[in-house]
Each structure stands twice: as structure tokens, then as C-alpha cells.
Amino acid sequence: MSYIQRPVSGGIEELRQDVATANRIAHATGLVTAFGHVSARVPGSDRFLIPPRTSPLLARPESLLVMDCEGHVLEGEGRPNSEFWIHARIYAARADVAGVAHVHSPACVVLGQLGLPARPLHNSGAVPGDAPLFDRVGLIRTRELGDDVAGTLGERRSMLLRGHGANAVGASVREAIVIACLLEESARLQLDALAAAGGDPGRIRFFHAEEATRVAAELEGPPLERAWEYYASLV
Numbered sequence: 001m002s003y004i005q006r007p008v009s010g011g012i013e014e015l016r017q018d019v020a021t022a023n024r025i026a027h028a029t030g031l032v033t034a035f036g037h038v039s040a041r042v043p044g045s046d047r048f049l050i051p052p053r054t055s056p057l058l059a060r061p062e063s064l065l066v067m068d069c070e071g072h073v074l075e076g077e078g079r080p081n082s083e084f085w086i087h088a089r090i091y092a093a094r095a096d097v098a099g100v101a102h103v104h105s106p107a108c109v110v111l112g113q114l115g116l117p118a119r120p121l122h123n124s125g126a127v128p129g130d131a132p133l134f135d136r137v138g139l140i141r142t143r144e145l146g147d148d149v150a151g152t153l154g155e156r157r158s159m160l161l162r163g164h165g166a167n168a169v170g171a172s173v174r175e176a177i178v179i180a181c182l183l184e185e186s187a188r189l190q191l192d193a194l195a196a197a198g199g200d201p202g203r204i205r206f207f208h209a210e211e212a213t214r215v216a217a218e219l220e221g222p223p224l225e226r227a228w229e230y231y232a233s234l235v
Contacts, residue, residue: 015040015173016061019049022101022177023059024235029181031103032056036165038180039087040173041098042066048091048100052078071143083139085146090169093150097169099176104165107187112162114194118187120207125186126215127224128158128168128179137163158183174228181231 022038032055039050046069051059065076069092073080087100108131111118118131134152136145140161149167153159157179158168168183170176190204197203207215 012042013061015042016049016064018173019051019064020059020061021232021235022099022173023051023056025177025231026101026103026180027055027057028234029184029231031101031105031165031180031184033104036103037081037083037087038101038103038173038177039099040176041091043098046091047074048087050080050084050087052076053081054078082141085143086140086149086167089143089146089150090153090167093147094153094155094169096171097176099170099173101168101173101176101180102165103168103180103184105180105184105187107184107191108160108166109163110191111187112160112164115162116190116201118158118160118166118183118190120186120212120215121193121204122186122189123215123219124182125189126207126212127219128183128186129156129212129216131158131160131166131183132156133160133162135162139164160187175224178224178227178231181227 019040026032026036026038034055036056037051039048041048047066049064050067052065065080066074067084068074069088071088086102090097090100112133117133120126132152134149140146140149160166166183168176168180170179193204
């Protein structure tokens with residue numbers, strides 16, 4: 001998983017800016033309102049940057065908290081978001097993940113309430129890929145639930161939370177928010193296809209595993225970097 005890489009010369013201040021931008025992208029694209037959060041791993045550590053308890057629209061580089069995977073606030077002022085365990089335990093479980101986006105995407109909520117996972121049926125949907133459904137409703141406010149969420153995600157790039165939204169992960173925070181945006185696009189198209197198919201998912205020609213893997217590889221690098229540039233321009 002290595003679609004969008006931050007410049008190697010970028011330091012912690014550039015990473016802070018990326019996190020703030022990613023949170024504002026989540027708001028600008030309708031994935032969040034007052035709630036939701038996007039975080040980034042501090043390179044080479046078990047620490048991550050995350051906004052304090054505020055709307056993603058209000059995320060600022062200088063106000064980000066530094067937390068660890070055990071749920072401790074190490075730097076910064078203010079209270080963390082109550083669902084920081086989503087981020088903490090995904091980072092603990094996945095050394096390859098450097099960015100996590102927790103969003104309340106409307107189409108993802110509808111799909112989850114139909115009891116369906118998200119499945120790719122167009123090129124961009126191959127990037128988030130199959131998104132399994134975490135069936136427990138409610139907030140993720142304990143370490144145990146964070147571990148359960150990480151377990152459902154497994155080695156995938158995205159997942160749905162029933163009645164709640166979605167999580168997307170990436171090898172950078174830029175990648176994570178792009179994947180979150182593409183997942184919502186894919187979920188909307190899946191709902192449209194389901195309606196056109198008279199509610200029968202068997203009539204939808206989803207990408208099979210080999211197709212999804214091949215198309216995702218074709219979108220590696222510049223195409224997703226272009227997506228980041230587009231979404232960043234919205235904020």
C-alpha cells in the first residue's frame with residue numbers, strides 16, 4: 001500500500017499541515033460535519049497527530065495533539081476526540097498504516113444499514129477495495145472496541161461502521177483521506193446500481209478480486225497524487 005508518499009524532505013510541520021488539510025477536506029467533501037477526525041502517524045514511532053475535540057473544519061496545524069497507541073495525550077492542549085481509540089488501535093495493529101480517516105460518509109451509512117459491505121464497481125472504487133462491515137452500532141470509546149475495529153479492517157484499506165460511517169487507512173494521511181473520498185463515491189454508485197437493479201445485488205457486475213487488484217495498481221502514484229491536489233484545492 002504505497003499510493004501517495006509525502007516528500008522525504010517534509011518534516012513534522014509539513015505533516016501537521018497535511019493533517020489539518022485532510023480534516024478540512026473531509027468537511028469540504030461532505031464526509032463529516034461537526035464530528036469525525038483524520039490523523040497521521042509520526043514517522044518511525046507509535047505516536048500520531050490528531051485534532052482535539054472539535055469539528056474537522058476547525059483543525060489547525062498548531063492545535064493538533066500528539067497521542068500514543070495506548071491512548072495517552074503526550075503533547076498539546078485540549079481533550080482528544082472521544083473515538084481516538086479507532087486511530088490508536090489501528091496504528092498498533094498495522095505498522096504499514098501512516099494515516100487514518102474516520103468519517104461519517106452518508107452513502108456508507110446507508111450501505112451499512114442495508115447490511116452490505118462496499119464493493120468496487122468502478123475504477124476509483126478499486127483503490128479502497130472491498131470494505132467489510134463492522135456491525136456493532138454506537139461509538140468506539142474503549143480500547144477493546146478499537147481492537148475489534150482494527151480486527152474487522154484486517155489488512156484492507158477501508159471498512160464500514162454500521163449506522164456510523166467508515167474508516168479509511170493509507171501509507172500517508174494524504175492517501176487515507178483520498179481513499180475515504182473514493183470509498184464514499186464507490187458507495188454512492190453501489191446504491192445507484194442497486195436501485196437500477198431492482199434491489200438485486202446479483203445483477204451488479206462488481207469487480208472481482210483480480211480486476212480490483214489490477215486496476216488499483218494502475219492508479220498508483222500520479223493519479224492519486226492528482227486526486228490529493230484536487231481535494232486540497234477545495235479547502
